[in-house]
Amino acid sequence: MSRTVVVPVIRELARCYQAFQRVSDANIRRFGLTPPQFDVVVTLGNTPGMSFKELGNRTLITKGTLTGVVDRLAARGLVERLACPDDGRSTLVRLTEAGERMFGQVFEPHLAYLAPAFESIPAGERKELEARLRQLREALERQCNDDASPD
Amino acid sequence: MSRTVVVPVIRELARCYQAFQRVSDANIRRFGLTPPQFDVVVTLGNTPGMSFKELGNRTLITKGTLTGVVDRLAARGLVERLACPDDGRSTLVRLTEAGERMFGQVFEPHLAYLAPAFESIPAGERKELEARLRQLREALERQCNDDASPD
DNA sequence: TATTGTTATACTCTATAACTATA
DNA sequence: TATAGTTATAGAGTATAACAATA
Known part of the structure; x- marks a missing residue:
C-alpha cells in the first residue's frame, strides 16, 4: 500500500508544526x-x-x-x-x-x-530541512492549483 | 548575526505548513x-x-x-x-x-x-524530511517545557 | 461581465477565569 | 489543596453569499 508510506511524514509534519505553534503563538499573544x-x-x-x-x-x-x-x-x-x-x-x-x-x-x-x-539543529541538517520543506511546499502548491483549475 | 541563520528555515516551515493547511482544510470541510x-x-x-x-x-x-x-x-x-x-x-x-x-x-x-x-518526493528525501521534522519538534518541545517550568 | 473590497449572517473557536465535584 | 471537566463571557476568526463601486 503506497498510502502507508506517507503517513509517518504527514504525522511528523502535523506534530512538528503543532509544537511550533504552541511555542510561537504563546509568545505572539504576549x-x-x-x-x-x-x-x-x-x-x-x-x-x-x-x-x-x-x-x-x-x-x-x-x-x-x-x-x-x-x-x-x-x-x-x-x-x-x-x-x-x-x-x-x-x-x-x-x-x-x-x-x-x-x-x-x-x-x-x-x-x-x-x-x-x-x-x-546542526547547520547542515537545518539546510536539509529547509530544502525538503521547500520541495514539499512546491508539491502542495501544484496540487492546490490542480484543484483550483481542473480542466 | 546568528539570528539571520534561522530566518530562512522558519519562513520555509511557515510557508510549507500554510500550503499544507490550505490543501488539507479545504478537503476536511468537504x-x-x-x-x-x-x-x-x-x-x-x-x-x-x-x-x-x-x-x-x-x-x-x-x-x-x-x-x-x-x-x-x-x-x-x-x-x-x-x-x-x-x-x-x-x-x-x-x-x-x-x-x-x-x-x-x-x-x-x-x-x-x-x-x-x-x-x-523521492523516498530517501521523504525520510530525511521526516527525521529533520522530528528533530525540530523535539527541540521545540524542550523549549516549551523550559518555558513552562523556569526554575 | 469580472474583480475588489465591504457588509451581513451565523457559527466555531479561543482565552480567561470562576465554578463543581471529585481526589 | 489539587485536579478534571463545565460554565460563562467576551472577543476573534471563519465560511458563505449578497452587495457596491470600479474595471
Missing part, C-alpha cells in the same frame, strides 16, 4: 496581538504597503475575514487604508508609524525567541 | 467537519476512547474549547461521554458507531487526497 494580526503586521513590515488582495494571498486570510482583521488593527492605529492610484477598486493597506514601531518591537524579538530551538 | 472536529475524530479513531485531558493534550485544544467541540460532535451523534471508572472527576470520550463510520469515511480518503504531494 505582544498583545492575535496570530492573524501578527501575520498581517509582519507581512506589511518593510514594505510600502499592498492591496487587500495581495495581503490576503500572503497570509492565507480570506477577504471577508481580512476586512475584520485590518479593521481591528486600524482601530488601534497600527495600519491605515489608502486609495490605490492605479485601480479604483483596490485599497492599499500599510503600517502607520505606530505600526512600524510595533513591527520593530515584535519581529526581531519573536525570531530571537524562536531561534534557540532552530539553532540546536 | 466532509462536513471543522479542522478541530476532524482532529478529534481522527484522534479518537482506533482507540477505546480517552479522557478529556488526554484528548486535549493530543489535539492542542484547551479544556474549555474542547467541551464545546465535543458537545457539537455529540449533538451530531458522533461521540459520546462515559464516566471514568477509575476516577470520578474524569470523563471519557469515544466515537459512537456513527462516529466510527465517519472516521472510516474520512481518515483514509483524506490521506489518499494528501498522498500525491508527499509521494512526489
